[in-house]
Amino acid sequence: MEKKPIYVTMPTLxxxxxxxxxxxxxxQSGIMTHNGPLLQRFEKEVKEWHGAKYHTVVVNGTIxxxxxxxxxxxxxxxxxxxxxxxxxxxxxxxxxxxPVYVDIDPDTLTMDPAKIEAAITSQTVAIMPxxxxxxxxxxxxxxxxxxxxxxxxxxxxxHSVGVQYKGQSVFNYGDIxxxxxxxxKMLNSGEGGGCYTTNPELDAKLKRIRFFGFSENKTSIVxxxxxxxMTEVHASVGLANxxxxxxxxxxxxxxYMHFKERFAVSTKVRxxxxxxxxxxxxxxxxxxxxxxxxxxxxxxxxxxxxxxxYFYPSLNTFTDIVPYVEMPVSEDISKRILCMPLYKSLSMxxxxxxCDISLNVLx
Numbered sequence: 519m520e521k522k523p524i525y526v527t528m529p530t531l532x533x534x535x536x537x538x539x540x541x542x543x544x545x546q547s548g549i550m551t552h553n554g555p556l557l558q559r560f561e562k563e564v565k566e567w568h569g570a571k572y573h574t575v576v577v578n579g580t581i582x583x584x585x586x587x588x589x590x591x592x593x594x595x596x597x598x599x600x601x602x603x604x605x606x607x608x609x610x611x612x613x614x615x616x617p618v619y620v621d622i623d624p625d626t627l628t629m630d631p632a633k634i635e636a637a638i639t640s641q642t643v644a645i646m647p648x649x650x651x652x653x654x655x656x657x658x659x660x661x662x663x664x665x666x667x668x669x670x671x672x673x674x675x676x677h678s679v680g681v682q683y684k685g686q687s688v689f690n691y692g693d694i695x696x697x698x699x700x701x702x703k704m705l706n707s708g709e710g711g712g713c714y715t716t717n718p719e720l721d722a723k724l725k726r727i728r729f730f731g732f733s734e735n736k737t738s739i740v741x742x743x744x745x746x747x748m749t750e751v752h753a754s755v756g757l758a759n760x761x762x763x764x765x766x767x768x769x770x771x772x773x774y775m776h777f778k779e780r781f782a783v784s785t786k787v788r789x790x791x792x793x794x795x796x797x798x799x800x801x802x803x804x805x806x807x808x809x810x811x812x813x814x815x816x817x818x819x820x821x822x823x824x825x826x827x828y829f830y831p832s833l834n835t836f837t838d839i840v841p842y843v844e845m846p847v848s849e850d851i852s853k854r855i856l857c858m859p860l861y862k863s864l865s866m867x868x869x870x871x872x873c874d875i876s877l878n879v880l881x
Contacts, residue, residue, distance in 0.1 A: 522822070524823045527859065528863055528864070529702065530704070530863075532755075540556060541751065541754050549750060550750050551749045552747060553729065557749075560707070563757065563760060564705070569686060569690075570689045571690060572721035573713070574713045574724040574725050576710070576712065577746050578698065578700065579697060579698025579711035580609055581711055582712060583609035584612055586694040586696050587644075588742075589720060590693060590694065592643045594641045595617075595639060595641045595643065596616065596617060596643060596646050596672075598610060598620070598648070599619065599628070600621070601829055601833070602674065606833070607833050607836075616641070617840060619833070619840075620633045621846065622845075622848050625791035626790065627851065628647065628654070628655040631656050634663050645660060646673075647671075647673060647674065648674040651677055651799060651800040652704075652796045652798060653791075654795070671691075672692060675714075676700075676711075678697060680704055681795050681796060693715065695714045696712070697714070703799070705763050708756075710752050722734065723741070727741070727742075729746075766862050770798045771798045773866070775798075780870070787806070787880065790802055798860075800828070802855050803855070804851065808853045810854075811854055815827075817879050818876065821871075823872055825858050826856070826857045829855075832845055858872055
C-alpha cells in the first residue's frame with residue numbers, strides 16, 4: 519500500500535455534517551458576513567470557554583496584531599522577539615512602527631526579560647512578546663518592566679488557545695492579546711484570529727476598527743478602520759470545531775509526552791522548558807548540532823515524513839526587511855530546532871515510527 523505523506527500538522531476538524539448544520543442557517547438567512555449571528559456566537563462562546571473578558575474576532579491572526587497596534591495608537595519602536603513567525607515583525611512594520619529585537623531565553627525560547635531594558639529608548643512605545651509553541655512568556659517580569667517605563671504590552675498569543683497562566687486564561691494579560699484560528703492552530707476556523715482585552719473601551723474600539731471605523735450605531739465614521747471581519751462560513755467552522763477543542767488538547771498532550779519519553783533516550787537532543795501551563799500544540803526538538811537535525815530531517819523526508827524547521831531562520835537575519843542586529847541565542851536555536859508532526863489524526867503508530875526513524879539516526 520502506498521504511504522501517505524505525514525506533515526508537521528493537520529487541522530482538527532469536526533464532522534462535516536455538524537458544519538453543514540450550522541451552514542443551513544447561513545443559507546436560510548442570506549447573511550454571509552458583517553457581524554452575523556454565527557460570528558457573534560463564535561466570539562461569545564470562545565471567550566466564555568477561555569474565561570476571558572472581551573473578544574473581537576477578525577479575519578486572521580496577523581490582522582489581529584495590526585489592529586492591536588492601531589487601537590493602542592502606537593507610533594515608534596516596538597520591542598519584540600526574533601524567534602517567531604514573520605507575521606510578528608510584519609504586523610509591526612505594516613502599522614508604521616519599528617521592530618526592535620530582544621534575544622530569547624535558551625530554555626523557554628520566549629523573550630528574555632533580563633534583556634528588555636537595555637533595548638528601551640526614548641522612541642520605545644510597546645513590547646510585543648510571543649508565547650512560543652503555547653509556552654507562556656514570563657508575564658510578571660514583562661509587565662513590571664512595561665509599567666516602569668510606561669509601555670503598552672501586546673502579546674502575540676497565536677499559539678496559545680487553551681493555555682492558562684497563574685490560574686486564568688493567558689489571553690487576560692497585557693493590554694491586548696492576539697491569537698490565531700488558522701487551520702494549523704488548536705482551534706481553527708480555516709482562517710481567523712482574535713483580539714482579547716480586559717478593557718471595555720479598548721474592546722469597543724477594536725470592534726469599530728474591524729468595520730471601517732463605524733460608530734456603534736453605524737450612523738457615522740468615528741475613526742480610521744478597515745474591513746477585518748470574519749465571514750459566517752468561517753465562524754461556522756470555528757463553532758463546530760470548538761466542541762472538540764478539549765479533546766484535541768488532551769490528545770495533543772498525550773502524544774507530546776510520548777514523543778518526549780521516546781526522544782529522551784538520546785543525549786543529542788533537549789526540549790523546551792515549560793514554565794506554567796501549555797497546550798502542547800507543537801513538539802519542538804532542540805538538537806546538539808545543526809548537522810544532527812539535518813540527518814534526522816533527511817531520514818524522515820525519505821519516508822515521506824515532513825517535520826518543520828520552526829522558527830528558521832531567526833527573524834533578525836532577514837536583512838531585506840530589517841537591519842541586522844546580532845541575536846546569538848535565537849540564531850543558534852533556530853538552526854538546531856525541528857518541530858515533529860503532531861496532530862489529532864496522527865496515529866500513535868506513526869508517532870512511534872517517527873521516533874524510530876529519528877532515533878536510528880541519533881543513537
